[in-house]
Each structure stands twice: as C-alpha cells, then as structure tokens.
Amino acid sequence: MRIALTVNGESLEAEVWEGESLLYALREHMGLPGSKNACEQGECGSCSVLLDGVLVCACLVLAVQADGHEIVTVEGLGSDDALHPVQEAFAMTGAVQCGFCTPGLIVATVDLLARVPDPTDDQIREALSGNLCRCTGYAKIFDAVRMAAGS
Numbered sequence: 699m700r701i702a703l704t705v706n707g708e709s710l711e712a713e714v715w716e717g718e719s720l721l722y723a724l725r726e727h728m729g730l731p732g733s734k735n736a737c738e739q740g741e742c743g744s745c746s747v748l749l750d751g752v753l754v755c756a757c758l759v760l761a762v763q764a765d766g767h768e769i770v771t772v773e774g775l776g777s778d779d780a781l782h783p784v785q786e787a788f789a790m791t792g793a794v795q796c797g798f799c800t801p802g803l804i805v806a807t808v809d810l811l812a813r814v815p816d817p818t819d820d821q822i823r824e825a826l827s828g829n830l831c832r833c834t835g836y837a838k839i840f841d842a843v844r845m846a847a848g849s
C-alpha cells in the first residue's frame with residue numbers, strides 16, 4: 699500500500715507492504731539510512747526516531763502506522779552547515795567509537811533535553827536506558843549529554 703508521511707520536514711510517499719517496519723521503509727525506500735538496524739526487536743534503541751514528537755523504536759512501528767504522521771530522524775537534526783549541538787557534543791567528547799549506536803543515542807538525547815534541559819545523571823541514565831552501546835562504556839556518552847545540556 700502507499701503511505702504518505704512527513705520526514706524531517708519533507709513530504710514523502712512510499713509503496714510498502716503491510717508488515718514492513720518504519721525502520722525498513724526509512725532506510726530502504728526513503729534514502730535515510732541514519733537510523734540503524736541492530737536488533738529489530740526493540741532492544742537496542744539504534745533505530746530511535748521521533749514520531750509526532752514521541753521517541754519510538756522505528757523497528758517496532760509498522761510503516762503503515764506512520765501514514766499521515768510526522769517523523770524526525772537523526773538526518774533531520776542540525777543542518778548542512780552545522781551539526782546539532784547534541785551531535786557536536788558526541789563528537790567533541792569522543793562518545794562515538796564504532797558509531798552504530800550513535801544515531802539512536804543522539805535522537806534519544808535530543809528528546810531528553812527537550813523535556814529536561816538540565817538532567818541529573820539518574821535522569822540521563824533513565825532516558826538512555828533503552829539505547830545499548832557495546833563500545834564506549836557509557837562514560838563519554840554521559841559527558842556528551844552533560845555538554846549538550848550546557849550548550
């Protein structure tokens with residue numbers, strides 16, 4: 699079936715099958731591979747996007763459920779000329795190693811700071827608890843969130 703949605707401020711249409719995930723549609727039909735597919739089971743958060751402003755795992759949302767809705771992916775943050783402050787903070791603090799978790803963590807951090815501009819460590823821990831990273835040990839990710847909160 700054909701779906702029409704707004705992604706990063708742009709109206710897009712795609713032909714999808716009924717069981718296809720939003721993540722698959724973004725990556726394979728809409729030219730937006732920033733959201734990563736690591737588990738496809740809602741466990742890792744690497745596919746995190748905002749759906750009508752709510753943080754979701756795109757692998758758990760059917761593409762047809764996104765029909766008529768507004769999506770923001772990691773590609774929709776920042777601009778061609780400048781990184782989003784959260785992206786900048788992740789780069790500056792060395793919170794990126796293999797980078798596979800990074801898009802999801804950045805989207806989740808943007809969501810957190812929109813709700814809680816100056817989060818405590820416990821609030822950061824809670825907000826990012828759905829985003830797994832196998833590389834960094836999380837310390838530099840916390841540094842990145844704290845830096846972005848202060849920027």
Ligand code: FES
Nearest residue numbers: 738740742743757
């Ligand atoms: S790929 Fe969606 S939560 Fe892991």
Ligand code: FES
Nearest residue numbers: 795796831832833
């Ligand atoms: S940087 Fe490799 S999984 Fe997080």
